Structures are given as structure tokens and as C-alpha cells.
Amino acid sequence: MNSPVVTRxxxxxxxxxxxxxxxxLALRGASVAVSPxxxxxxxxxxxxxxxxxxxxxxxxxxxxxxxxxxxxxRLNTLGxxxxxxxxxxxxxxxxxxxxxxxxxxxxxxxxxxxxxxxxRRRAAYKTAEAWLDRLxxxxxGANRTGELSGGEAQRVAVARALALAPKVIFADExxxxxxxxxxxxVMDLLTGLxxxxxxxxLLVTHDARVAAYADRVVMVRDxxxxxxxxxxxxxVSAAKAVR
Amino acid sequence: xxxxxTLLGLLEREPSHGYDLKRDYDTYFGRGKQLxxxxxYATLGRLARDGKVVGGETExxxxxxxxxxxxxxxxxxxxxxxxxxxVEPEPHLQTILFAKVTLALMLGKPAAAYLDKQRFAHIRRxxxxxxxxxxxxxxxxxxxxxxxxxLEADLRWIDLTSARLAELxxxxxPERTPKP
Numbered sequence: 033m034n035s036p037v038v039t040r041x042x043x044x045x046x047x048x049x050x051x052x053x054x055x056x057l058a059l060r061g062a063s064v065a066v067s068p069x070x071x072x073x074x075x076x077x078x079x080x081x082x083x084x085x086x087x088x089x090x091x092x093x094x095x096x097x098x099x100x101x102x103x104x105x106r107l108n109t110l111g112x113x114x115x116x117x118x119x120x121x122x123x124x125x126x127x128x129x130x131x132x133x134x135x136x137x138x139x140x141x142x143x144x145x146x147x148x149x150x151x152r153r154r155a156a157y158k159t160a161e162a163w164l165d166r167l168x169x170x171x172x173g174a175n176r177t178g179e180l181s182g183g184e185a186q187r188v189a190v191a192r193a194l195a196l197a198p199k200v201i202f203a204d205e206x207x208x209x210x211x212x213x214x215x216x217x218v219m220d221l222l223t224g225l226x227x228x229x230x231x232x233x234l235l236v237t238h239d240a241r242v243a244a245y246a247d248r249v250v251m252v253r254d255x256x257x258x259x260x261x262x263x264x265x266x267x268v269s270a271a272k273a274v275r
Numbered sequence: 276x277x278x279x280x281t282l283l284g285l286l287e288r289e290p291s292h293g294y295d296l297k298r299d300y301d302t303y304f305g306r307g308k309q310l311x312x313x314x315x316y317a318t319l320g321r322l323a324r325d326g327k328v329v330g331g332e333t334e335x336x337x338x339x340x341x342x343x344x345x346x347x348x349x350x351x352x353x354x355x356x357x358x359x360x361x362v363e364p365e366p367h368l369q370t371i372l373f374a375k376v377t378l379a380l381m382l383g384k385p386a387a388a389y390l391d392k393q394r395f396a397h398i399r400r401x402x403x404x405x406x407x408x409x410x411x412x413x414x415x416x417x418x419x420x421x422x423x424x425x426l427e428a429d430l431r432w433i434d435l436t437s438a439r440l441a442e443l444x445x446x447x448x449p450e451r452t453p454k455p
Contacts, residue, residue, distance in 0.1 A: 047434035075398075077434070090442070220409075224409075240397070240398055240401055240427050240430050241401065241405075241423055241427055242399075243398060244398060244402045244404070244405040244423070245402075245405055246402070249395075249398050249402070251391075251394075
């Protein structure tokens with residue numbers, strides 16, 4: 033068993049995490065650590081446990097066994113209220129579907145988490161408009177998100193995640209419902225702006241092209257993290273050999 | 276990359292000197308590997324011999340040969356035929372990978388681990404290409420995209436083959452494969 037003292041060089045860490053859903057064992061002792069400012073992609077086939085791992089790291093699922101650490105705090109011993117506070121203040125989320133309220137405008141959707149964090153209305157909307165601008169959809173602020181294209185809606189989701197100035201962004205198949213060009217734009221913006229903001233990104237995907245935006249890629253298979261590519265720049269000679 | 280046909284295509288765009296052709300070739304198609312002047316002039320000489328281009332009088336001026344070249348109707352027809360002809364699909368890499376996986380299974384070596392290494396090498400290369408795309412000019416982005424899609428296709432083959440290793444082992448190495 034690993035030491036219970038988290039290495040502060042890591043912002044987010046899972047240690048030997050086990051998680052079941054009924055009779056189905058989704059994670060069988062998964063361990064992964066993410067450094068501050070790092071963009072980590074978690075790849076794996078459907079049903080491998082990669083999304084479950086992300087949900088455990090984000091404090092959405094509570095592991096049956098093992099430890100989840102965030103910024104020196106053991107997440108899975110915190111109460112629900114504390115975890116909710118963390119999710120509201122330190123974490124941003126970008127999912128494939130469903131994180132936006134379709135009846136609200138793009139600006140409302142981005143401002144909403146800020147308002148929930150007691151940011152004043154005018155400041156919240158100013159921040160929302162600035163982020164929509166940075167994502168190239170400043171002219172869509174008054175549109176209901178249900179009326180936007182998939183790519184535009186996903187950019188609203190990225191704006192919403194970044195507007196909170198989170199320490200970590202959790203992204204689960206963020207381009208899963210988009211065509212290639214729209215997906216590429218979303219990934220360019222998500223990773224580029226997260227790097228600028230110094231945010232850490234945990235990206236779950238089955239798509240190698242999306243994973244290639246990350247600094248580091250790990251594989252999840254059968255509920256275990258089974259491979260780690262290390263940082264960009266390593267293994268280059270191996271890559272060149274396949275040209 | 277067919278150098279003669281690419282130069283011919285550039286000449287269909289507009290008549291050019293060898294120097295300009297080399298510059299345009301290097302800009303759009305060289306990708307870090309410049310075309311030697313000698314090859315440009317030798318190629319133009321062959322194209323002229325075959326009636327695909329005609330050369331004009333050498334113009335005065337400094338620097339290399341200033342002889343202009345025009346494409347002929349025969350040259351245009353060749354460019355049209357080349358553009359319309361689909362490129363031969365070349366599954367070379369897959370063939371090498373297939374040979375490696377099959378041999379590994381025949382020899383009782385860890386084929387799954389080899390495929391994992393290959394998968395990581397592919398993803399690493401995709402990371403490099405994605406990095407190149409970040410600030411690249413559109414022509415570089417499109418070339419990187421082409422490479423990325425090919426690597427992605429290889430990865431799908433790697434994933435599928437990884438899932439079928441036991442089946443393949445039973446075919447290529449039945450003596451070493453445990454009976455169900």
C-alpha cells in the first residue's frame with residue numbers, strides 16, 4: 033500500500049482506487065497522479081473504467097477503497113458539503129452532453145456557476161462575456177444554448193468551465209458529439225486557454241486524436257491504469273521509427 | 276511524391292524559370308527536404324525531350340539559369356491524367372506490423388506488449404504532429420492532419436488486433452495455444 037501522505041508535486045492523485053457498481057467492478061486498484069498545469073489524457077476502450085476514474089478524481093463518485101487526493105486534501109474523506117464546495121470553486125467540467133441548460137442563454141450558462149459562488153451579477157456577466165469572446169462566440173451570448181450548433185454549445189461549456197478560474201478541468205469525451213473540424217476547434221481552445229490559465233486538465237477520451245493534445249497519455253484497461261506514455265519528448269525515436 | 280509531375284503541375288499554373296519552380300516546390304512540397312537545382316534542371320530537360328514542356332531563350336540576369344519553361348498540351352494531359360488517377364493505397368506499415376505480430380505469436384513472444392509499445396509510439400507521434408499543428412501554416416496543418424488520420428487508422432488496427440491475439444495465436448501457433 034502507498035504512503036497516505038500525498039506528494040505535493042501532484043495536484044490530483046488516485047491511489048489503488050476500487051469502485052464497483054453492483055456486481056460490476058469498474059476500477060480494480062487504479063492509480064494515477066497529475067501535476068499542476070499538466071494536461072493528462074486518459075484513454076481506453078468503452079467499459080475500461082476511464083470515466084469512472086475521472087468521476088472518482090472529481091469527487092463525484094466515492095471509491096469503495098483507495099484514496100483520492102486533491103491539492104493536499106484527501107478528497108474521499110471530506111463530507112459531501114466540502115466536496116460540493118470544491119467542485120464549485122476549484123473544478124471545471126466539460127462533458128459530452130448535458131452540462132448546459134438549453135433554455136438559458138450562453139451568457140446565462142457561463143455566469144450561472146459564478147452567481148452560485150456569490151459573484152455579483154454584473155461582474156459575473158462581464159466575466160461570462162469576456163470568456164465567450166475568448167472562445168470566439170462573443171456574438172452568441174444572447175442565444176439560448178439549445179439553439180446553438182454542437183460546436184458552439186461545447187465552446188460555451190468550455191467558457192463555463194474556465195470562467196471559474198478552476199485549478200482542474202475534468203473533461204469527459206469533450207468532442208464526442210462533434211464533427212472533426214468542430215472537435216478540433218474545441219480542443220485547440222480548451223487546451224490552449226487552460227495552458228494560458230495554468231489550469232490542470234484531466235481528459236478522458238477513446239479518441240487518439242483528442243488524446244494527442246495532452247502532455248501525457250495513460251491507458252486504462254480492465255479497471256487498471258496500465259500504461260503511461262511519460263512526457264512529450266520521450267520515446268521520440270520510437271515514434272520516428274514508424275514514419 | 277512525383278517530382279516530374281509536380282513540376283509539370285506548377286508549370287501548368289504559370290510559365291516559370293527553374294529557380295522559381297524550385298522555390299515553389301520547396302515551399303509547398305519539400306517539407307524540409309529541398310529539391311537540388313541539378314534535379315530541377317535534369318527533370319526539365321527530360322520533360323522537354325518528351326514534349327511535355329518547351330524552353331524559351333535564356334534571359335539575361337544574375338544567378339542561376341533564367342530560361343523560362345512552358346507546359347505543352349501533352350504535359351497538361353499528363354497532369355490531368357495523374358490528378359484523376361487515385362493514389363495506390365499503401366498498407367506498408369500495417370504489413371510490417373502484421374508480420375511482427377504473427378512472428379511474435381509463432382515464437383511465443385509477448386505480442387500484446389509489442390503492440391502496446393507500437394500504440395504508444397503512434398500516440399507519441401500524434402502528440403508531436405498535434406504540437407506542430409498548433410502554430411503551423413495551413414499547408415503544414417493539412418499535411419499533419421493527413422499523417423494524423425493515417426496514424427489513427429493504424430491505431431484502430433492495433434486495437435482490433437490486440438483484442439484478437441488469442442484467435443490469431445490459435446491460427447499461427449496452435450501447438451503453443453492452450454485448448455479451450
